[in-house]
Amino acid sequence: xxxxxxxxxxxxxxxxxxxxxxxxxxxxxxxxxxxxxxxxxxxxxxxxxxxxxxxxxxxxxxxxxxxxxxxxxxxxxxxxxxxxxxxxxxxxxxxxxxxxxxxxxxxxxxxxxxxxxxxxxxxxxxxxxxxxxxxxxxxxxxxxxxxxxxxxxxxxxxxxxxxxxxxxxxxxxxxxxxxxxxxxxxxxxxxxxxxxxxxxxxxxxxxxxxxxxxxxxxxxxxxxxxxxxxxxxxxxxxxxxxxxxxxxxxxxxxxxxxxxxxxxxxxxxxxxxxxxxxxxxxxxxxxxxxxxxxxxxxxxxxxxxxxxxxxxxxxxxxxxxxxxxxxxxxxxxxxxxxxxxxxxxxxxxxxxxxxxxxxxxxxxxxxxxxxxxxxxxxxxxxxxxxxxxxxxxxxxxxxxxxxxxxxxxxxxxxxxxxxxxxxxxxxxxxxxxxxxxxxxxxxxxxxxxxxxxxxxxxxxxxxxxxxxxxxxxxxxxxxxxxxxxxxxxxxxxxxxxxxxxxxxxxxxxxx
Numbered sequence: 001x002x003x004x005x006x007x008x009x010x011x012x013x014x015x016x017x018x019x020x021x022x023x024x025x026x027x028x029x030x031x032x033x034x035x036x037x038x039x040x041x042x043x044x045x046x047x048x049x050x051x052x053x054x055x056x057x058x059x060x061x062x063x064x065x066x067x068x069x070x071x072x073x074x075x076x077x078x079x080x081x082x083x084x085x086x087x088x089x090x091x092x093x094x095x096x097x098x099x100x101x102x103x104x105x106x107x108x109x110x111x112x113x114x115x116x117x118x119x120x121x122x123x124x125x126x127x128x129x130x131x132x133x134x135x136x137x138x139x140x141x142x143x144x145x146x147x148x149x150x151x152x153x154x155x156x157x158x159x160x161x162x163x164x165x166x167x168x169x170x171x172x173x174x175x176x177x178x179x180x181x182x183x184x185x186x187x188x189x190x191x192x193x194x195x196x197x198x199x200x201x202x203x204x205x206x207x208x209x210x211x212x213x214x215x216x217x218x219x220x221x222x223x224x225x226x227x228x229x230x231x232x233x234x235x236x237x238x239x240x241x242x243x244x245x246x247x248x249x250x251x252x253x254x255x256x257x258x259x260x261x262x263x264x265x266x267x268x269x270x271x272x273x274x275x276x277x278x279x280x281x282x283x284x285x286x287x288x289x290x291x292x293x294x295x296x297x298x299x300x301x302x303x304x305x306x307x308x309x310x311x312x313x314x315x316x317x318x319x320x321x322x323x324x325x326x327x328x329x330x331x332x333x334x335x336x337x338x339x340x341x342x343x344x345x346x347x348x349x350x351x352x353x354x355x356x357x358x359x360x361x362x363x364x365x366x367x368x369x370x371x372x373x374x375x376x377x378x379x380x381x382x383x384x385x386x387x388x389x390x391x392x393x394x395x396x397x398x399x400x401x402x403x404x405x406x407x408x409x410x411x412x413x414x415x416x417x418x419x420x421x422x423x424x425x426x427x428x429x430x431x432x433x434x435x436x437x438x439x440x441x442x443x444x445x446x447x448x449x450x451x452x453x454x455x456x457x458x459x460x461x462x463x464x465x466x467x468x469x470x471x472x473x474x475x476x477x478x479x480x481x482x483x484x485x486x487x488x489x490x491x492x493x494x495x496x497x498x499x500x501x502x503x504x505x506x507x508x509x510x511x
Contacts, residue, residue, distance in 0.1 A: 026052045026053050026419075027049075027053045027054070027138045027139070027419045028053075028054040028055075028056060028136065028137050028138050028139075029045055029053070029054070029055050029056065029137065029138065029139040029140070029141065029415055029419075030056045030057075030058060030119060030135055030137040030139070030140050030141070031045075031055070031056065031057045031058070031140075031141040031143055032058050032059075032103045032119065032140070032141065032142050032143060032144050032314075032316070032374075033058075033059055033142070033143035033144040033145050033314075033372075033374065034057050034059035034061065034064060034087055034143075035064075035065075035067075035143060035145045035372060035373075035404070036067075036372060036400070036401065036404040036405050036408065037143040037145070037371035037372025037373070037374070037404040037405065037407055037408035037411075038057065038059070038141065038143030038144075038145075038371065038372070038408065039057075039064060039087075039408075039500060040404075040405045040408035040409055040412070040511060041141050041143060041371055041408040041409065041411055041412040042055055042057050042091075042096055042412075043094065043096075043502055043506070043507070044408070044409050044412035044413070044416075044507070045412045045415060045416060046094050046095060046096050047507055048412065048413070048416040049416055049419060049420075051095060053419055054097060055095075055096045055097065056096070056097040056098075056099065056135065056137075057087070057091060057096055057097070057098050057099070058099045058101050058102075058103055058119070058121055058135070059087065059098075059099075059100065059101075060100065060101065060102040060124040061087075061100070061124075062086060062087060062088065062100050062125070063084045063085060063086055063087060064084065064085055064086075064087050064090075064500055065083055065084050065168065065169050066083045066084075066493065066496060066497055066500070067083075067167075067400075068208075068401065068493070069082070069083045069493050070083060070166045070167070070168070070169055070171075070172040070208075071166055071172070071208060071211045071212045071215055071442060072215065072442070072445055073166070073169055073172035073173055073176060074164075074166040074171075074172035074173075074175040074176050074179070074212055074215070074306070075176060075179060075212075075215045075216060075218075075219045075445070076176045076179070076180065076219070077215070077219075077445040079173075080169040080170065080172070080173050083169050083497075084169050085497070085500075085501060087100075088100075090500075090501055090502055093502070094502055099121060099123070099125075099133075099135070100123065100124055100125035101121035101122060101123040101124055101125065101133070102121060102122050102123075102124055103119045103120070103121050103144065103314075103316055104120055104121065104122050104132075104315070104316065104317070105119065105120035105316070105317055105318075105319060106119055106140075106142075106316055106317070106318040106319070106330065106368075107119070107120070107318075107319050107321075108140075108318065108320075108330070108362075108364065108365040108368060109320055109321040110321055111319070111321055111323060112321070112322075112323070114134055114136070116136045116137075117136065117137055117138075117140070117365075117367065118134045118135055118136040118137065119134070119135055119137070119140065120132060120133070120134050121133055121134075121135060137367075138367060138419075139367050139368075139369075139415045139418065139419075140365075140367065140368045140369070141368075141369050141370075141371055141408075141411055141412075141415070142316070142337050142362075142368065142369065142370040142371070142374045142375075143370075143371045143372050143374055143408065144313070144314035144316060144374050145314070145372060145373045145374060146311030146312065146313070146314075146373045147311065147312050147313060147314050147315065147335065148165070148167050148309045148311065149200075149309050149310045149311060149312045150165075150199075150309045152199075152200050152202075152309065152310050153199050153200045153280055153281070153282065153283060153307075153309070153310075154281075154282045154283070155282050155283035155284055156199040156200070156280070156283045156307060156309055157199075157309060158171055158174050158175075161283060162283045162284060162285050162286075162305070163199065163283050163305040163306065163307040164178055164179075164304070164305065164306045164307075165306065165307070165308065165309065166208065166212055166306060166308075167308065167309070175306055178304055179194075179216065179219070179304060181304075182194065182229075182303055182304045183219070183220070183223050183225060185303070186220070186223070186225035186228045186229055187223070187225055189228070190228070191228050191229070191230070192228065192229050192230070192303040192304065193229075193230045193232065193300075193301060193302045193303050193304075194216060194229060194230070194231050194232065194302065194303065194304045194305075195232050195234060195288065195300060195302035195304070195305040195306075195307070196209060196212055196213045196216060196231070196232070196233055196234070196305070196306045196307070197209045197213070197232075197233050197234035197235045197275075197278075197306075197307060197308070198234065198235050198236045198278075198280070198307065198308055198395075199280050199283065199307035199308055199309050199310070200236070200279065200280060200309065200310040201236045201278070201279030201280075201291075201391060201392055201393040201394065202236070202310045202392060202393075202394060202395070202396055203236055203308055203309065203310045203311075203395065203396065204244050204310070204311060204395060204396035204397065204398050205244075205308055205311075205398060205400065206235060206236075206237055206242070206243045206244050206395060206398075207243055207398065207439060207441055208308065209233070209235065209306075209308055210233070210243075210263075210441060211441050211442045211443070212306055213231065213233045213272060214266070214270060214272070214442070214443040214444055214451075215442055215443070215444050215445065216231065216306075217231050217270050217271075217272060217444070218443065218444025218445070218446070218449075218451075219444070221444075222446070222449070226271075230273070231270075231271070231272045231273070232272070232273045232274070232275060232300065232302075233267070233272055233273070233274045233275070234274075234275040234278050234280070234288070234290070234300070234307075235274065235275070235276060235277075235278065236277065236278060236279060236393050236394070236395050237276060237277065237382070237395055238276065238277050238293065238382070238383070238385060238393075239260050239276065240260055240263040240264050240267065240274060240276065241258065241259030241260040241261070241262060241263035241264070242259075242260070242382055242395065243259065243395075243398065244380070244381060244382055244395030244396060244397055244398050245381045245382065245397070245398065245457065245460070245462070246381045246382045246383065246462050246471065247259045247260055247382075248455070248457050248472065248477055248479070249470045249471075249472060249474055249477060250262060250455075250474065250477055250478045250479045251474030251475050251476075251477060251478055252478055256470070256474050257479075259455075259479065262453075262479050262481075266443070266453070266481065270443075275290070275292075275300065277292055277293035277385070277393055278290045278291070278292055278393070279291045279292075279387075279391050279392075279393045280307065281297075283305065283307065286301055286302060286303070287299055287300070287301050287302070288300050288302070288305065288307075291387055291389065291391055291393075292387070292393075293385055293387055293393055294387070294388070295387045295388035295389050310396065311373065311396065312334050312335045312336075313331060313332075313334055313335020313336040313337070313374065313376075314335065314374070315335070316331075316335075318330035318331065318364075326364075329363075329364055330362065330363075330364050330365075331376070332376035334376060336370070336373070336374060336375055336376035336377070337362060337368075337370035337374055337375055337376060338362070338363040338364070338376050339357045339359070339360045339361060339362060339363060339369070339370050339375045339376065340357045340358060340359050340360065340361050340363065341355060341356055341357040341375075341376070341377070341378040342354070342355040342378050343376070343378050346379065348383050348384060351379050352465065353433035353459065353461045353462065353463035353465070353466070354433065355378040355379060356377070356378060356431055356432050356433045356461050357375060357378075357431065358429040358430070358431040358434075359410075359414065359427055359428075359429055360375055360407055360410070360411055360430070361414075367418075369411045369414070369415070371404070371407045371408045371411045372399065372400075372403075372404035372407055372408060373399055373400060373404065375399075375407075377396070377397045377399065379397075380394050380395065380396060380397055381395075381397045381461060381462060382394065382395050382397075399432065401437070401439070402437045402438060402439075402511060403430075403432055403435070403437055403460060405511030406430050406435060406511045407430045408511070409430075409511055410428040410429060410430035411428075411430075413426075413428040414426070414427050414428045431461075432459070432460040432461050433459050433460070433461040433463055434459055435458075435459060435460060436456060436457060436458030436459060436460065436476060437456070437457055437458075437460050438454075438455070438456045439453075439454075439455045439456075439457075440452050440453070440454055440455075440485055440488055440489040440492065441453040441455065442486065442489055443481070443486075444486075445486070445490075446486075448483070450483055450486030450487070450490075451481065451482060451483060451485070451486055452481070452482075452485035452486040452488070452489045453479055453480070453481045453485060454479065454480050454481075454482075454484075454485035454488065455478070455479040456476060456477060456478055456479075457472060457476075457477045458472060458473050458476035458477055459472060459473075495509060496509070
């Protein structure tokens with residue numbers, strides 16, 4: 001295992017970076033990615049460190065996207081402009097250096113040409129597209145998030161494929177246009193089948209597919225065409241309400257209700273069909289072919305399909321000082337970064353909450369962390385399942401939204417401590433096995449007709465050693481469905497965009 005200790009004195013190689021003090025920075029922290037985790041880490045670091053310390057963000061995207069509201073863009077209840085804003089003005093105002101670029105190589109020990117740790121980036125900024133530069137760092141946060149792996153399923157996705165997506169604001173805008181063509185056909189009296197869900201057996205983000213399903217159903221009702229539409233949810237979950245988290249058990253008035261019962265009642269009430277435990281093998285024009293957990297295979301036709309892709313890590317390679325590719329030491333096979341987790345092979349019965357990381361420090365470099373989706377989970381939360389044909393149908397563990405923000409803040413706090421106090425600095429932790437999360441799942445947008453499910457879970461990672469077979473504290477895990485939860489979700493949309501824009505007192509708003 002190699003450890004690169006940061007020097008308090010900076011030497012800058014390659015491109016000279018601007019510094020607000022006019023001299024060389026005392027320390028430089030480079031953050032790869034400007035999603036929830038990376039953006040949160042950057043803003044907190046800038047708040048906690050003096051201007052003599054430099055904070056640099058590298059992101060291939062010029063805009064920040066509040067991804068949870070993409071579902072509303074995908075049904076026409078919001079526009080892309082309402083979920084996006086440009087990053088550069090925010091970073092300029094806060095004194096954060098911004099490069100619209102994609103990190104392609106990590107040199108955690110430096111190299112013969114450039115002895116200090118650095119990343120090689122390729123610019124996506126239209127004015128410098130394709131140009132490469134090297135950026136040195138004292139501390140690095142890998143918050144690159146997921147690569148949308150549409151290629152995992154033939155025909156999946158909007159770019160040359162046969163289905164739509166709501167993973168980006170642009171994708172959601174396209175999905176909305178296609179959805180309204182279906183609504184026009186329904187108005188003309190043509191029956192239509194809408195298929196929504198997971199496009200591969202190892203997908204995550206079941207919550208987003210669930211929300212989009214019921215927002216679409218809600219729009220069909222509002223348009224008066226629901227009776228001619230068949231809405232089908234297709235998922236890799238072994239049971240409804242699993243959400244890639246092994247399900248939940250809600251405590252309510254002294255009783256315990258499973259998320260399966262909670263979710264199934266919602267499907268029944270809204271007349272939505274479900275194909276459960278499915279791996280889509282191919283998305284063809286107007287048809288998917290899929291395999292079920294029992295090994296049987298079937299097909300489903302559609303007029304509209306929104307199918308989410310599986311995730312994998314960004315295309316970032318790691319090299320040692322001699323130029324050897326050491327990516328397999330730094331990253332898991334999924335492309336996500338190995339951190340302080342227990343990655344030893346285990347059976348489902350041997351999985352422990354303590355396997356999950358606490359500090360998110362790289363397993364190889366002591367001045368590198370992976371925040372949000374960028375870290376490699378040690379194992380799924382839900383039980384891994386394989387069909388008789390050898391196909392894995394296992395939801396990947398979710399770690400988006402609130403957990404990403406909390407992890408990004410904790411990593412920033414640790415780095416700030418290292419900058420100020422060196423090795424004696426306090427290490428901040430954010431284990432998902434020791435934190436809870438709140439989720440508001442939209443079931444349709446409308447001032448008086450809107451509906452959402454408000455759910456809390458504690459802890460995020462099931463801990464059967466502490467909480468018994470249910471795995472969680474039922475006094476802090478609950479769910480309710482109604483209009484008030486919808487109003488809260490709308491309020492949080494505006495609140496978190498306010499926070500992300502770093503408006504006055506932004507840091508008082510919880511992650």
